[in-house]
Amino acid sequence: MILILTAAALAVTAQTAPGAAGGGAAAGGAPELLNEAVVYLAGDYPTESLVREEQGIVSVVLDVSPKGAVTGCRVTESSGWARLDWASCALARKRSRFKPAQDAAGQPVTGQYRMAAAWWLPGLALQTAQLDVPMQLSRVPQGYRQPVAARLIFNAEGHVTDCTVTTSSGSAAADRAVCAYSRQAVTIAPPRPPAGSGGTVAVRYLKAALFAPTGQSASTGTAGGS
Template sequence: MAVLTILALAVQQPATLAQPPRLLNLALQPGDYPARAAQKDESGIVSTLLSVDDHGRVTNCVVTESSGSATLDTGTCALLRRKARFKHAIDATGSPVSGTHREVMAWSIGSPAISSNIQLMLTLPASQTAPPAPVTARIYFNAKGRITECQIVQSGGGAVDETVCKIAAGKLAIAPPHSESPDIAPVGIRDLSVTFRLANAVSSQTRP
C-alpha cells in the first residue's frame, strides 16, 4: 500500500512582507504517487522550496532534501507545480507580491511507512501543569542533519515551548539532507508533536 503524508510550512520571508504565501489546497489523491517510483517501490522524503507569484501560482520548485530517487524528486516538484494553490503573499502596503514557501512530502510504499512526523513524550516536574493538547513544532535541519530552527505551531505556554525546542535540539537529528544542486542549501523539514506526563504520575505507576 502506498502512503503519502505532507507537511507545509512557510519559509522566513523578507521583512517587507506582511503575510507570506499561504497554502490553500493541494487536493492529493492516492494516484498522485509518481508512477515510475511506485513501480520500483521507491520511497523517501522530499523537502522543497517553492517560489509563489503574486497570483498564488507556483513558478519554481527546488529540492532541498532529496529522497535519493530522482523520480520521486522530480515527481514531487511536478505535482506541486500542478496542484498546489496559494493565497498570495502581501507586502506592508497590502499589495499582492511574490514569495517563497517550504513544503515536505513523505512517500512510502509497504511497511513500515516513512513519515515526516516525529512524536515525543516528555516528563514534566510534578509542580508544572501539563498542556491539555500536544505541543507541535516545525523544525528545520541543516546540511549536517542538525536542527537550526524550531517554530512552535501549537503552543503549550512559554516555559513548555522553550522546553520542547531545547529538548528537540538536543535529541533530534536526521540523516544529512542533500539538495539537488551544489548551489542549493540543503534543508530538511519535519513536524514534531510532543505530549506530556507529570513526574508524580510516572512514579505512581512504578510503585509495587
C-alpha cells in the first residue's frame, strides 16, 4: 500500500507568504523565504500518515533571527493529525532559508513568517490552501494585466483579518478592490485549533481574476465590487 500511494503522485504543497505578525519587521519588510520550492516535497509524507490516509492543512508561524535562521516554529492551524503537524514544523525548521527582516534603517532584526502546508492524498477529498476567485467589477481598472495574488490571514472564526498582495495585477485600484472584497466576502470553515496553548490563525492564498460585464471598458477611476 505504501509503495502504491507513493507512486501515485502524493501531493504535499508548500504555499507560503511573508508573515505580518510582529517580530522586528517594521517599515523595512518581513523575512523573505529564499527557497520556497524545496521546503516541502512529495517524498516528505510521513509513512504512518500514508498508511492511515491522514491528510489536512497545517498553518505555522516561524520565528526568524537577524541572521535568517529559523529559531522557532508553532502550529497555528492543525490538520487534525499530530504527525502532519509535527512534520510541517520540522521540515520548515530544517530547510527554510531566509533573508532576515529589516527595520526602518535597513538593519536585520527578528521577524516572523507565516506559511501553510497542504497534505493531500490522491483519491481523497482535495486539500488545498489556494483559493481561486473570479471577481466581477463594474469596470476593470486601467492598468490591470493579470490576476491578483494575495496572502489572507483568517481568525478562529474563519474571517479574514489581513490581506497582503503578493503579486500585483498591475493596477493599485484592482489590488485594493481584491483585498476589500476579501475582507467582506471571503470566509473559510473555522480552522482546527492547534494542540496546547496559542491562538488559532489560518493562512490561505488567494488568486483573483477580475472581469467586467461584456462591453465595459477599463476604468480610469477607483474600482468597486459589483
